[in-house]
Amino acid sequence: MTEAFLTRADAPTDVPLKRRLKRAERARQFKALSLVLPLLAFLLFTFLGPIAGMLWHAVDDWEVRQVLPHTVAALAAWDGKDLPDEKAYAALADDILAARAAGTLAIAAKRLNYAVNGFRTILTSTARNLKAQPEPGTAKETLGKINPAWRDRATWAAIKGASGPVTSFYLLAALDLTRNVDGAIVAAPPDQAIYRDVFVRTFTIGLSVTVLCLILGFPVAYLLATLPAGPSNLLMIFVLLPFWTSLLVRTCAWIVLLQSNGVVNDSLRFLGLIDAPMRLIYNRFGVYVAMTHVLLPFMILPLYSSMKAISPAYMRAAASLGAPPLAAFLRIYLPQTLPGIAAGSLLVFILALGYYITPALVGGGADQMMSYFIALYTTETANWGLASALGALLLAATLLLGVVYGKLVQGQQVTGGMKN
Amino acid sequence: MSGDASLRTASQRIAWRATIILSTLVFIFLMAPILAIMPLSFSSGSYLTYPLPGFSLRWYDEFIHSARWMASVKNSMIIGVASTVLSVVLGTLAALGLAQWKSRFKPLVLAIVLSPVVVPGVITAVGLYFFFAPIGLTGSYSGLILAHTALATPFVVITVGATLQSFDMNLARAAASLGAPPFYAFRRVILPLILPGLASGALFAFATSFDEVVIVLFMAGPEQRTLPREMFSGIRENISPTITAAAVILTTVSVILLATMEGLRRRNERLKGNSG
Structure with a gap:
């Protein structure tokens, strides 16, 4: 068999045998790999991809980012020590009005409700009672009047905590942990710690x-x-x-x-x-x-x-x-x-x-x-x-x-x- | 230590008897469910209790004339056969490649190829559900066939790979x-020699798809309900004797698969014995 290979007419005779063998071996390895590739490609689509997708869902935090984009931007610089400034309130009023019109408020409400029980009610009551964009400089007062929760630092901390793009919230929740209003990791409340x-x-x-x-x-x-x-x-x-x-x-x-x-x-x-x-x-x-x-x-x-x-x-x-x-x-x-x-x-x-x-x-x-x-x-x-x-x-x-x-x-x- | 002949002392005899008694109990435990459910499917009464009021085939009759059960049998066959064919093609190619491929990445690739067996069914199902829903592959035959192929292919890679271990690549x-x-070399030289491994891989693949229920629970629409899925709802709601008829039919399929597998294994061992 080796003989047949060596005497092939088209084999250039000045190439050393060792290198030709190596080249033939490499071609064989390449052929072997190409037989495995269809299965690997298939598994990428039907198994590895879906599992990677699931892992991504465990840290993905897109809801609030998408529904309340201005609020998220306004809160980026907030240090979380005091209530955020007027700008954040105005941005939130903007976002809520836009989300109400687009019908997307429920998406953010669902996500925020995981973080603070009852957040859904806060958002929907605000959306219901906010007639129009508040006069400049009065957003803080208006929102606070509609729902006193907006005067609570924890409400804003929840929004900031859910701003994404990635979160440790779900992984912590799966370990019976949560973040308190200051962002420190603490034990989850007993009714959620299962x-x-x-x-x-x-x-x-x-x-x-x-x-x-x-x-x-x-x-x-x-x-x-x-x-x-x-x-x-x-x-x-x-x-x-x-x-x-x-x-x-x-x-x-x-x-x-x-x-x-x-x-x-x-x-x-x-x-x-x-x-x-x-x-x-x-x-x-x-x-x-x-x-x-x-x-x-x-x-x-x-x-x-x-x-x-x-x-x-x-x-x-x-x-x-x-x-x-x-x-x-x-x-x-x-x-x-x-x-x-x-x-x-x-x-x-x-x-x-x-x-x-x-x-x-x-x-x-x-x-x-x-x-x-x-x-x-x-x-x-x-x-x-x-x-x-x-x-x-x-x-x-x-x-x-x-x-x-x-x-x-x-x-x-x-x-x-x-x-x- | 083989048999009674080499047992010398009384304590050894006692230990051996204890082994036999314990094993018998375990064998009873293993066989009891299958043996208990079979006669009930032939009962003329509608309660799943003994003694049986009489013998009848009414539950088989009901099974055959139920549109739901028959549709589920059809779905199981479609999905099972299609994913078997796909996984045999993909798995055999990969096993042939892996047998010749030398690389330090080989263990990693092998681990990836075999991982669908180890990963819990629910995780695969949830991942597929998230992944396939946006592209319209949930509630479709193609989605289920693709998912079952992913689960079944490792068995083909393992069985064909095992046959290839005793295969002399110099023949190719x-x-x-x-x-x-x-392709001619593959068809006339390689294929006949790896056929037993390929066949048992195909049986494993079919059995995997035929028995799979977790992914079906997540991904199948009402049109794609398979036999195990129909049994799952049956057990959940109330166990009617029709389920026992379905169970006996499923078990018969298992026995046929097992017998074929055993026959293939024996044939393979004979072939191995002849060649070496």
Whole structure:
């Protein structure tokens, strides 16, 4: 093959062979890259771009800037110590009149209402009562008369805080923090400070499910790795079939099984173990059961492959050297399964953090995880900034763990699908 | 440690029995939902409880004659097949490129290509919702097909890439040196050898799209509701036995996919065994 390449008539013979080989190799590399480019371009449009867009929404602050442009400009030089000067009031009156005419006031009102509860009313009442542009020099007095809130420094601080172009407001809110009237970061008021709880809940559920999967998955993986190939492959079907069954089917089935007159409650009553049906679904218990069921194969499969790689000779050697079975298991076998345990646990934990469908269908209000609130703020209340900020935090946690996972399984084959 | 033969002491026997008992319980746990829901779909009564009042196919009949359910099956097939085709083309090309590409950026590119699997579904869905809404791609088949392709392609890259690891690139070079044009060499030399990986990638891709519901929840209009989406509203509102019929049909599809996959894997292993 090399010969055919060398004797090609058009190859200039004075170019050294080394350089020609290098050139050919470079052409090959270029060709290889050009095969990957279509997918990268596709993902840029359908995945990376949208995610970057979401991250931008977490800090983007365009509403007040667009609706009240003169006010924003007039407040640029305001030091925030005292009430702003007459110029800012006049600019605000201008902007409100223009926004009322254009019908855009609600956009700014919605954004400012996030910062100060009740700001919507301040803006709409002002717009309603402001008949015309106040006489020069009287804007401060006029606006103050229409709504006393304009005599409050906090009202103006809220506008300045929302002037954009970028804001830390949503990211702070996602961490239960806010800025006070002086711009210092303080704890958010208790009625808005719910997200740390949601984080803790998401991590608690994720961790509990991971531990449950490890406890249930370890003996199964051990059995499958130890049995001869025939029975082992047969039993593997019991792991793979649920793995391939639709998430919705399994969730639906758990509701049928766990509802108050479902199979589990009926059986327990038949056996005389309980008198009244237990509440097994639409609570945390139901979430744990359904999520563990969905994620268990993701634990069993990596555990199985790490156990399969352990030569039985090690255990025989330990036994022949006089190690008691338990000690041999703990000191010889278990350490060799650690990569599998780490990979499986991390995978289950990462997948569990992003769960949405299962908790939404089998959980109660107090069992909803991060994803639920991201979805809620996107579609129901259309608070895209907060949805994106929560999304950014969840994404950061996931990617961080994903990098660790990538390092862990480097060289190992990646298996499994994404089901949530 | 294999089987009862090498178990020497009483404590080892106890440990082994405990493993078997625990594993059996876990297997029951894994299979219970599927086994419990199947008979209910054949019930003649309209309550999802045992014992069944009698056997009937009325819920399957209702499923087949419901315009909503049938439309959702059609949508799932359209979106599933289209995104499978797209992701097989994009994923196979990328896997071929990645197999030959040597660069220090390769791990980064690989991480980007595989990232749709790791990123939580809601985040992808929200990002797509913000991104596609202004350009009119929400509430459309094309939007859903593009989104599902992004989710499914990593599986094609992984499975085809795994096949290529045992593929001797010199075969492609040999074909080229014998005068085969690139596409001919691909069709006659590379494609037949990577076909098992490509097929299991396609199955994975189809299953991913067929089972996906989060993105559909955000992006589908009433016209594009898929089978899982219809099941989601069914579970939310009230679980009628028609859902159990839908569930059994979905499970049957899963079993067929799984069996095909297993067959491909065995064939692939046989081929590997022959070549090396």
